[in-house]
Amino acid sequence: MVKAIRVYELGGPEVLKWEDMEIGDPKEGEIRVKNMAIGVNFIDIYYRTGVYKVPEIPYTPGVEAAGLVTGVGSGVNNLKIGDVVYHNSMGTYTEEQIVLAEKASLLPLIDPLVAASAMVKGLTARFLVRTWFKVEQGHTVLVHAAAGGVGSLLCQWANMLGAIVIGTVSTKEKALQAKEDGCHHVILYKEEDFVTRVNEITSGQGVEVVFDSVGKDTFQGSLACLKARGYMMSYGQSSGTPDPVPLSALAAKSLFLTRPSLRTSNISKEEMREAIGDVVSKVGSGALRVRVNHTYPLSQAAQAHADMAARKTSGSIVLIPDGSGH
Structure with a gap:
C-alpha cells in the first residue's frame, strides 16, 4: 500500500483526498517508480474542476514527476532498478506508481526537484515560442502571469530569441522576478491598465504576439494589444473561460487566435524527443533558470x-512525498 491523493468527485481543492492505495507490480513494458518530486501544473486544476475531462473517476491527479525506479517489468531493457527518471504520465500525486517505461527518461544531470517542476512548463514554453508561434529577433511580445511557472520560462526564452518582452504581474515582488527573467517592461496590472501601458511602450504599434494563460480577465485586453495580423496565443484560463469572440473582433485587425495544447497538438515522438532535449540542455546549462519557489508535502x-x-505563488510548485527526506 502507498499513500496517494485520490479524487472521487469534481470540485474545489477539498475534493483532493489523502489515502491508502494499492498499486501492485510492474507488468510487461512497465516500471515501478518511487516519486521524489511531483510537478504541480494548472492542468491539474483543470482536470479537478472539469474544464478538461478525466479518463475516469476516481482518479489520482498529476501529469509529471521524477523519482527512483524500484521495479522493472519484463521487456524493459533501457532502465533498471536504482535509476533516477523523469516521467510524464497521469496519476503522479502518489508515493509510488506503475509507469509505462516509454513515458520515462533517465535523469543523469538534472536535480529531480528541477525536472519535476520544469519539463511540462518548459515544453509548453518551448512549443509556444518555437512552434505554435516563432518568436524572432525584434518582435515585441506580451506575457501574462510573467512570474508564473510557464510565464517565467516564456520571458527567458523570448528574451533569448531577441524579442522585446513585456510582462504583467500582480505584485512588486513578482515584478522583480520578471525583470530578472528577461522582461524589458513589467506592468503591475492591479495598479495600471495593461492595454494603455502596452500602447505607450509600443508607441501605439501593439505587439506581434500575446501569450495569455489567464483567460477571462485578460482576453479582450489582450486582443486590443495586438498589432495588425498579430497572434493571440490563449494557452490557459486561470481566471475562467473567456467569453465567446465574434469573428468581427478578429477581422478588425486581421488577427489570428489559437488555443494550443501539448495534449492535442499531435506531436510526433521525434518532435517531442527533440523538444525534451532542447529543454534539458537549456536547463542543464543554466540558460533557463527554473524557479522552484514553493514545495509542499504531498x-x-x-x-x-x-x-x-x-495567485499566491510564483515560479514552480513541487509536491514532496511525505518522508522522502527532501
Whole structure:
C-alpha cells in the first residue's frame, strides 16, 4: 500500500483526498517508480474542476514527476532498478506508481526537484515560442502571469530569441522576478491598465504576439494589444473561460487566435524527443533558470492548489512525498 491523493468527485481543492492505495507490480513494458518530486501544473486544476475531462473517476491527479525506479517489468531493457527518471504520465500525486517505461527518461544531470517542476512548463514554453508561434529577433511580445511557472520560462526564452518582452504581474515582488527573467517592461496590472501601458511602450504599434494563460480577465485586453495580423496565443484560463469572440473582433485587425495544447497538438515522438532535449540542455546549462519557489508535502496538495489558484505563488510548485527526506 502507498499513500496517494485520490479524487472521487469534481470540485474545489477539498475534493483532493489523502489515502491508502494499492498499486501492485510492474507488468510487461512497465516500471515501478518511487516519486521524489511531483510537478504541480494548472492542468491539474483543470482536470479537478472539469474544464478538461478525466479518463475516469476516481482518479489520482498529476501529469509529471521524477523519482527512483524500484521495479522493472519484463521487456524493459533501457532502465533498471536504482535509476533516477523523469516521467510524464497521469496519476503522479502518489508515493509510488506503475509507469509505462516509454513515458520515462533517465535523469543523469538534472536535480529531480528541477525536472519535476520544469519539463511540462518548459515544453509548453518551448512549443509556444518555437512552434505554435516563432518568436524572432525584434518582435515585441506580451506575457501574462510573467512570474508564473510557464510565464517565467516564456520571458527567458523570448528574451533569448531577441524579442522585446513585456510582462504583467500582480505584485512588486513578482515584478522583480520578471525583470530578472528577461522582461524589458513589467506592468503591475492591479495598479495600471495593461492595454494603455502596452500602447505607450509600443508607441501605439501593439505587439506581434500575446501569450495569455489567464483567460477571462485578460482576453479582450489582450486582443486590443495586438498589432495588425498579430497572434493571440490563449494557452490557459486561470481566471475562467473567456467569453465567446465574434469573428468581427478578429477581422478588425486581421488577427489570428489559437488555443494550443501539448495534449492535442499531435506531436510526433521525434518532435517531442527533440523538444525534451532542447529543454534539458537549456536547463542543464543554466540558460533557463527554473524557479522552484514553493514545495509542499504531498499530503497538502489541496493547499498547493488553493494557493496557485489564488495567485499566491510564483515560479514552480513541487509536491514532496511525505518522508522522502527532501
